Structures are given as C-alpha cells and as structure tokens.
Amino acid sequence: MKALPVEPSNAPIAIGSRIRAARHAQRLTIEQVAASTGLTKGFLSRVERDLTSPSVASLVTLCQVLSVSVGELFAPPETHVVRLADAPRISLGGRGIVERLLTARSERRLQVIRAVIEPRGEGESELYSVDCEAEVLHVVSGRFVIIFSNERFELEAGDTVTFPGREPHSWINPTDSESVVLWTLVPAASS
Numbered sequence: 001m002k003a004l005p006v007e008p009s010n011a012p013i014a015i016g017s018r019i020r021a022a023r024h025a026q027r028l029t030i031e032q033v034a035a036s037t038g039l040t041k042g043f044l045s046r047v048e049r050d051l052t053s054p055s056v057a058s059l060v061t062l063c064q065v066l067s068v069s070v071g072e073l074f075a076p077p078e079t080h081v082v083r084l085a086d087a088p089r090i091s092l093g094g095r096g097i098v099e100r101l102l103t104a105r106s107e108r109r110l111q112v113i114r115a116v117i118e119p120r121g122e123g124e125s126e127l128y129s130v131d132c133e134a135e136v137l138h139v140v141s142g143r144f145v146i147i148f149s150n151e152r153f154e155l156e157a158g159d160t161v162t163f164p165g166r167e168p169h170s171w172i173n174p175t176d177s178e179s180v181v182l183w184t185l186v187p188a189a190s191s
Helices: 016-025 030-037 041-048 056-066 070-074
Strands: 095-101 111-122 134-141 143-148 152-156 160-164 169-172 179-186
Touching: 016 041, 016 056, 016 070, 030 041, 030 056, 056 070, 111 169, 134 143, 134 152, 143 179, 152 160
Parallel strands: none
Antiparallel strands: 095 111, 111 179, 134 160, 134 179, 143 152, 143 169
C-alpha cells in the first residue's frame, strides 16, 4: 500500500472567533480579560481577530479565565444535517397535522419542528403546554391561529410569536388551504 505524503501547512489555525465567543459567553469585556490574564487589550484584540497567535502559556491562561479547555478551541464544530425527506415524523397531538423533527434527535439546546396543517386542522380541544422555557412559532405559509386562555392571535405567512413554553395553548388552521409552520422549542422539550 502506498503512503500518501501530506505536506505540512504553515497556515495558522483560526481560533480568534472562538476566543471572542467564549469571552462573550462569560459576559466579560476585553478589559476584564486583560486584567485577569495580565495580557494587554491590544494583544487580546489581535488574538481575537486572528492577527497574532498567543504563546502556549498565554493560551492556557486565557482559557482558564474564559472557562474553556484549550482543546475546545481546536475541535471541529458538532454539525448535524437533517434533510426534510429524512426528518423523522413525530406527533405532539392534534388533528390534520404532519410534524417532522428538523433538528438531530440528540440536540438538547433546542428543537425545530416543521408542521404541515391541512385545511381546518386543529390542536387539542383542551389547552396544553410543552416542557420547555420558550416556544417560537413562525408561519411559513398560509394562516394560523394560536389560542391561549385569555387571547388568540391570527397569524399570516411571515408572522412569528414567542411565548413561555409552559403557557397553555392550542391552535387551528382556520382556512380551506394548507398551512406550514415552524415550532422552535428552547431548550428541547423533555421526552
């Protein structure tokens, strides 16, 4: 078997945006990180823009302050592609609805569900809630009504409503045409 020679690359690995993201996640200013690490603001700014590379010692110190491991900065992002044709069907209840899970089954940060509702399709007769912090409903096409205990919203294509996930609600497609909506649940609803 012939070995394939791989030429070493002098191309720097871009970690600056990940360092900046870690700083923002900790809600730290560049000044605060500079004070905690003993590095200058200018140097940190250049590192975040990938204009310079920190030494190993500086990188370790920076990672300690930002509560990330050095390895996280170099790891490829965890990426999942779900093709609509392969998206698993799920059922959260209702009549005249086909729901597909668009996010990976293992995703726990959020779930995106695409629902196609036939004309006059409707949710549960009793208001229900979902075990998540927030729900975002976006109407892709058609019309859609979301019903809460004290109010209802008539939505059209392009409209979006955000509400607490544990808020009891139901829904209906009030028209003679199909509706398509995207539900986003944050974090992913408990099984």
